[in-house]
Amino acid sequence: MIIIILVIGTEVNTVQAANQTASYNYSFWGESVHAPAAYYPTRLVDGEGLGVGMLNSPTDFHVSEDNMIYMLDTGNDRIVVLDEEFQLVETIQSFDKEGELETFSNPRGLFVTMENDIFIADTDNRRVVHLDEDLNLVKIIDDPQSELINENFVFQPLNVVVDNANRVYVMADGVFDGFMEFNVDGYFTTFIGANRVQVDPIEYLWKRFATREQRSQMLMFVPTEFTSMDINEDGFIYATNGDGSDDAIKKLNSRGDDILRREGYFNPIGDVRYTTAVGPSRLIDIDVTDSEIYSVLDARRGRIFTYNGDGHLMYVFGGIGNQLGEFHTPVAIERLGDDFLVLDRELGEITVFETTEYGRTLNEAVRSYERGDEESAFELYQEAVHMNANLEFAYAGIGKALLRKEEFNDAMHNFEQSLDQANYSKAFLLYRNEILRDYFSIIMTGIMVLAVLLVFLRIYLKKIRRKRVASI
Incomplete structure (x- = not known):
């Protein structure tokens, strides 16, 4: 029944949720229903306001444990560091490597550890750069070698995360085998978490009867690439693949198994109902916070969807447009405490969202349950x-x-x-x-009393029968 409703809603109906930026949620039956706003926009932060000039196609940012904001200004090949009040701390444009200054080239992703070590996916330089808190070079990960890797492979890292054991996980361009795992010394060890192959039954059947020449012109059945990654405090990797499938969001353990709970009314996929012209949500970034709460960014509609650990949709906000709280080309999301930060690549700015009373209440409800505070x-x-x-x-x-x-x-x-x-x-x-x-004792007492009564009744009936026989 639910599947039928979903298909009808997806292909035919133009629902309110597909065209509005107001907050909403989905009912058990797949209907979009009104919801109070969980977040509201409060300010914009751009390069000119920070005194560093216009930001040029920023692609990623990261909030550290001490609430420092590291923003990757990709077009300017630099990292802009802000404090929690959005005041400029420093810009990082180079580092020392054996006495020579090295710069970045089209860096696309970064990650900051609890010790404030910085890992930069230096894409066009085909390397991951590891700097310590004082910006000293620790190591460079480049040109991974393994029998698992094709000899013609070109290493172009797009994103990077690091777990508590200092294992480095890299999302690289053109890699369909999952994330690349590197040990603490920077050596490649394995791939983890490859996406499942998505096969169109009609296309598969057509390939069975096609000629060799026709098959060579068709698309290969290959897994989809990931579009983003994040890691929580327990070392689980959260990832998106953006292909609109039912497992567009994953939670990977150390073996690469997907252990995401999908106990909500619908799988966590962004918008459940949408117009055919626009299509399903394309999830391009994910942010995981405490208590297994995670949020994903839909590039098509500019919306942020937040889920609890069971996979229930908590709230939605954002949109594409020209008003405060809407975006042109959103590319990344982060949390600063309970506030949300959304990075817009085209406009070169960060939109700051603060919680409403409703959003705070819902966040704390989920957190209270997760820490076992039932009251x-x-x-x-x-x-x-x-x-x-x-x-x-x-x-x-x-x-x-x-x-x-x-x-x-x-x-x-x-x-x-x-x-x-x-x-x-x-x-x-x-x-x-x-x-x-x-009521066990009462029930058992009743059963025993009934059993005794039945025995006495049986004895009594036998005596009556004997008297009748004797009288005859």
């Missing part, structure tokens, strides 16, 4: 529902909080409200067991 989660989800009656998944959050508090009957009611069949069944079984446990 706070229950109260905060209740507040969120009062502000947005259309937020169906909040009832599931309330139900889960009640489930942990062992209030199974009330949990069942809330799971029924959210149409969460799996958790409703779980709550029902626990509630049934609770009833049986509470």
Whole structure:
């Protein structure tokens, strides 16, 4: 039933969500429903305001643990560093390599570790540059060698993240085998997390009957490339592939297995309903924060979609346009505390978004549940529902909080409200067991009394029968 509704909504209907920039969410039935704004735009930050001249096609930025903002001004081959008040700290345009100054060429991605080491995907120089906190060169990763790599491969890194063990993961141009993993010394070890091959059944059937010449002109069945990556504090890589598939967002463990939970009404894919002319969301950046909350950027509509760890859509904001809070060519998103930063490549500016009361309440509800504070989660989800009656998944959050508090009957009611069949069944079984446990002694006593009565009744009936026989 749900799949049928999705197909109809995708191919035929021009829904409000496809044409509006106002906040919305999706119901269990795939309908776009109104939602209060979770974020609102407050300011723009550009190069001229910072005193560094116009930014030229910035492509990436990163907020460090100490809330420093490292922005990659790609067209100017430099890194602009800001503090949390958006004041200029420094610009990084070169580094010393064995006594000579080296510069960057079309750098496309960067990452800053907890120790403030900087990793730069120096794309046109075909290397990843690792600088320490004082901007001293630590190492350069280039020209990876392995039997797993084609001898004609040209290393052009586009993005980079680093885990707590100092393993480096690189998203490289033209690589369909997943992310490239490098050890602490900078040597290539393996590929992880390759996307599944997307096969069109009609095209596959056509290839079966096509001639060799016709097949040579057709597209190969190859996995899609990733479009972005981020890593959380536990070392799990979150990634997007932007191809509109049901697994357009992934959470990869150390073996490259996708362990993302998809327990929401729909898989995390951006917009569920859209017009055929525009097509599905193209996810080009991902940002993961605490409590398994993650956000993705849709390049087609300029929208930011945020999900909780179970895959429920929390809120949507942004859009393409000329007003504050809308973008021309958004390319990257980051969080600064609970604020959102969106980088626009064409306009060369950062839009800053702050939370509304609704956004803060929903964020804290999810965080409270994840850290096991059921009382706070229950109260905060209740507040969120009062502000947005259309937020169906909040009832599931309330139900889960009640489930942990062992209030199974009330949990069942809330799971029924959210149409969460799996958790409703779980709550029902626990509630049934609770009833049986509470009334076990009474039930067993009743059974024993009934058994004794049946025995005496049987004896009594036998005596009556004997008297009747004797009288005959």
